[in-house]
Amino acid sequence: MVKIVLIGAGNVAMHLYTIFKEHNAIDVVQWYSRSLNSIRNYSNEVAITNHLTDLKEADLYLLAVSDSAIGHIAKNLPFEDQLVVHTSGNISLEMMPPKNRRGVFYPLQTFSKEISVDFKVVPICIEAELQKDLALLEMLGSTISDHIYRINSEQRKALHLAAVFVNNFTNHLYYIGNKICEEHAIPFEVLQPLIKETARKVEILPPYEAQTGPARREDIKVIMNQIAMLKSKAYKNAYTTLTDAILETYGRQKL
Amino acid sequence: MVKIVLIGAGNVAMHLYTIFKEHNAIDVVQWYSRSLNSIRNYSNEVAITNHLTDLKEADLYLLAVSDSAIGHIAKNLPFEDQLVVHTSGNISLEMMPPKNRRGVFYPLQTFSKEISVDFKVVPICIEAELQKDLALLEMLGSTISDHIYRINSEQRKALHLAAVFVNNFTNHLYYIGNKICEEHAIPFEVLQPLIKETARKVEILPPYEAQTGPARREDIKVIMNQIAMLKSKAYKNAYTTLTDAILETYGRQKL
Numbered sequence: 001m002v003k004i005v006l007i008g009a010g011n012v013a014m015h016l017y018t019i020f021k022e023h024n025a026i027d028v029v030q031w032y033s034r035s036l037n038s039i040r041n042y043s044n045e046v047a048i049t050n051h052l053t054d055l056k057e058a059d060l061y062l063l064a065v066s067d068s069a070i071g072h073i074a075k076n077l078p079f080e081d082q083l084v085v086h087t088s089g090n091i092s093l094e095m096m097p098p099k100n101r102r103g104v105f106y107p108l109q110t111f112s113k114e115i116s117v118d119f120k121v122v123p124i125c126i127e128a129e130l131q132k133d134l135a136l137l138e139m140l141g142s143t144i145s146d147h148i149y150r151i152n153s154e155q156r157k158a159l160h161l162a163a164v165f166v167n168n169f170t171n172h173l174y175y176i177g178n179k180i181c182e183e184h185a186i187p188f189e190v191l192q193p194l195i196k197e198t199a200r201k202v203e204i205l206p207p208y209e210a211q212t213g214p215a216r217r218e219d220i221k222v223i224m225n226q227i228a229m230l231k232s233k234a235y236k237n238a239y240t241t242l243t244d245a246i247l248e249t250y251g252r253q254k255l
Numbered sequence: 256m257v258k259i260v261l262i263g264a265g266n267v268a269m270h271l272y273t274i275f276k277e278h279n280a281i282d283v284v285q286w287y288s289r290s291l292n293s294i295r296n297y298s299n300e301v302a303i304t305n306h307l308t309d310l311k312e313a314d315l316y317l318l319a320v321s322d323s324a325i326g327h328i329a330k331n332l333p334f335e336d337q338l339v340v341h342t343s344g345n346i347s348l349e350m351m352p353p354k355n356r357r358g359v360f361y362p363l364q365t366f367s368k369e370i371s372v373d374f375k376v377v378p379i380c381i382e383a384e385l386q387k388d389l390a391l392l393e394m395l396g397s398t399i400s401d402h403i404y405r406i407n408s409e410q411r412k413a414l415h416l417a418a419v420f421v422n423n424f425t426n427h428l429y430y431i432g433n434k435i436c437e438e439h440a441i442p443f444e445v446l447q448p449l450i451k452e453t454a455r456k457v458e459i460l461p462p463y464e465a466q467t468g469p470a471r472r473e474d475i476k477v478i479m480n481q482i483a484m485l486k487s488k489a490y491k492n493a494y495t496t497l498t499d500a501i502l503e504t505y506g507r508q509k510l
Contacts, residue, residue, distance in 0.1 A: 067477070090477055108445060110452055110467055115459055117452075123445045149445055158439040159446075161481050162432035166446050167453045168468030169497040170425045175462035175504065177417040184413040190363060190404055191414075191421050192458055193376045197365055198422045199454035203447055204370055207430035212365055213423030222322070222345055226416050234500045241496040242424040245489045249430065 001027050002140050003058040007073060009033035011111040012087050013064035017042070019119045019144050026143060030056045053078050059136065060085060062105065071095050083133050089160030092153035093127055103128035105137055106156060107145075110167050119144045125151040125159065176235055208249075215246035223255070256282050257395050258313040262328060264288035266366040267342050268319035272297070274374045274399050281398060285311045308333050314391065315340060317360065326350050338388050344415030347408035348382055358383035360392055361411060362400075365422050374399045380406040380414065431490055463504075470501035478510070 006017055006028055013033075020026045030047045032055065033039045039048050047056065052073070055061070061077065063070055063086040070086045074096035077084060084096060085103040093102045104127040109117060124141040126148060128134040134150070141148040151159065174195060178188045201210045214222040223243055230236045244254040261272055261283050268288075275281045285302045287310065288294045294303050302311065307328070310316070316332065318325055318341040325341045329351035332339060339351060340358040348357045359382040364372060379396035381403060383389040389405070396403040406414065429450060433443045456465045469477040478498055485491045499509040 067474075090480075108449055110449060110456065110465075112456065112460065112465065112467075115456060121448045123448060125445070147445075147448070149441075151441065155439045155441055157484065158435050159441055161484055162435040162441075162446055163449055164468055164481060165428045165435070165493075166432040166450050168466070168470065168501070169493070170428050170450075170453055171457070171462055171466050172497055172501050172504070173420045173425050173428070174457050175466065176500075177421040178457075178462050180413055180417040180420070184410045186404075186406070186410055186414055186417075188457075188461075190378045190380070190402075191417055193378060193402070194363055194365060194418055195421050195425075195454045195457065197372075198425055199450045201365065201367065201370060202426070202429050202433075202443075202450065205367065206443075207426055207433050210365075210367070211423070211426050211430065212367075213419055215423060219322075225345075226419060229412065229416055234503055237496050238420075238424075238500055241492050242427055245431075245493055246423070246427050248489055249427070 001025060002060060002136065002143075003027050003029045004060045004062055004140075005030045005032065005055055005058040007032045007061060007063045008065035008069075009035070009038040010064065010066065011113055012107070014113070015111050015117050015119075016062070016064055016087070016107075017046075019117075021045070023143050026140065029058050052076050055079070059083065060140070061100075063087065067091050071097075074100070083128075083136065085128070085137065089125075089156055089163065092157070093129070094153070101128070101130055101133050103133050103137055104153070104156065105141065106151070108159065108163060120146050123147040123149055125149050125156055127152055127156065173238075176238065179235075211246065211250075213246075215243040216250060218247065218250075218252050220255075256280060257315060257391065257398075258282050258284045259315045259317055259395075260285045260287065260310055260313040262287045262316060262318045263320035263324075264290070264293040265319065265321065266368055267362070269368070270366050270372050270374075271317070271319055271342070271362075272301075274372075276300075278398050281395065284313050307331050310334070314338065315395070316355075318342065322346050326352075329355070338383075338391065340383075340392065344380075344411055344418065347412070348384070349408070356383070356385055356388050358388050358392055359408070359411065360396065361406070363414065363418060375401050378402040378404055380404050380411055382407055382411065428493075431493065434490075466501065466505075468501075470498040471505060473502065473505075473507050475510075 020028050036050045061084045067088050080099045082100050084100040085105045096102050106125040107122050109122045122145050124145045126137040181188050275283050291305045316339045322343050335354045337355050339355040340360045351357050361380040362377050364377045377400050379400045381392040436443050
């Protein structure tokens with residue numbers, strides 16, 4: 001049984017709490033939030049607190065808080081030589097003070113309040129200073145997910161950067177697609193099978209080989225027509241920048 | 256029974272031939288390709304030809320050829336007042352000569368030779384000059400798919416443009432994510448659940464609401480760190496252009 005004190009009440013913390021509660025091998029002994037209101041609903045099933053000085057004993061203190069809060073909270077923990085782990089893709093292990101045994105437990109997924117997550121398929125990227133702590137994180141991770149990766153801080157930063165491209169920027173391209181549809185009275189659902197298939201395709205083919213479209217074919221006539229159709233300067237910029245990136249990738253001359 | 260002469264031997268033609276053969280209500284009476292070699296393997300199940308002058312009688316002549324070939328082939332068809340339909344997202348109906356009854360049968364999906372397609376979920380966008388022809392295309396479409404949309408030429412062009420954003424450009428973002436992983440010895444499979452979830456999310460939330468990440472949070476420190484991590488000028492450009500587009504969308508100041 002792993003005893004966990006969960007710290008934080010954002011999307012990641014909420015989803016982790018939910019999945020931890022489903023497993024008997026995991027015991028959330030306490031939940032900390034700066035604002036008790038955000039976790040008060042759970043007070044009949046878990047001890048809650050808003051004082052770091054009241055934290056209980058546990059095998060693991062899990063900081064599921066915003067990047068900017070990690071250092072501050074880690075510094076103010078009123079104990080030493082405990083396993084303290086954050087969940088961020090972007091913060092290195094060294095950003096926490098060395099008075100505790102440090103680690104990272106980074107679930108690489110996009111979390112929204114409204115949408116439930118199938119943790120079994122979520123890659124969990126773990127890192128720790130000590131072998132025994134890594135083993136504990138590995139055990140905790142494999143209780144909730146089938147995909148555990150040992151990833152160091154430098155790799156994790158790269159992974160987070162890659163995630164910005166495939167998740168944040170991709171979602172904005174969906175937004176642009178949605179806007180173009182709206183402007184022409186086309187329901188967005190028409191694009192959804194294509195969106196899904198585009199994502200599925202790179203499970204079978206490397207993205208380099210999966211590439212299609214006017215830029216891949218160097219079809220300058222279509223490219224110019226499409227740029228002319230775009231009214232917004234931001235969309236024109238996105239179109240030309242990504243078209244140039246594709247042309248360059250396949251050894252063609254940029255626009 | 257709809258009698259079809261299929262014209263072309265590219266990815267779209269191949270996938271359409273395969274799905275048409277599965278349905279008894281559809282009879283491919285002949286297959287034309289400029290080069291007989293590309294369809295010779297099918298000569299025991301369908302009449303094949305490489306002469307437009309040899310085309311048989313049919314209810315529908317389906318031009319599944321490249322955008323640049325549509326006008327040329329349509330002009331050289333040796334008959335009049337037949338239903339002639341192309342499959343392109345980008346070519347208006349008027350690009351074919353008016354001697355025949357014109358239409359469009361545009362399956363909005365990404366087709367690769369290597370990957371089979373579940374046509375039931377593929378949106379088919381149809382257009383025709385005459386009501387009776389539209390009815391025939393609707394019938395043909397609903398034989399193979401559950402999603403038929405009447406879309407005019409202007410809407411179809413917009414849809415094709417939107418598809419370039421959500422399919423071609425998105426795939427290139429996957430490519431960039433893949434490259435960043437490779438450079439740090441991280442397997443690309445780590446990103447795949449995130450890619451899939453990003454696509455699934457916009458079936459539930461509009462992309463505007465699904466947006467997360469440093470640009471959405473206006474986290475300039477992370478943004479600057481990530482730009483500094485990118486070595487390639489093309490990737491830096493893509494990062495800043497898309498970050499600016501997101502900042503602007505949510506009413507923030509650009510970089």
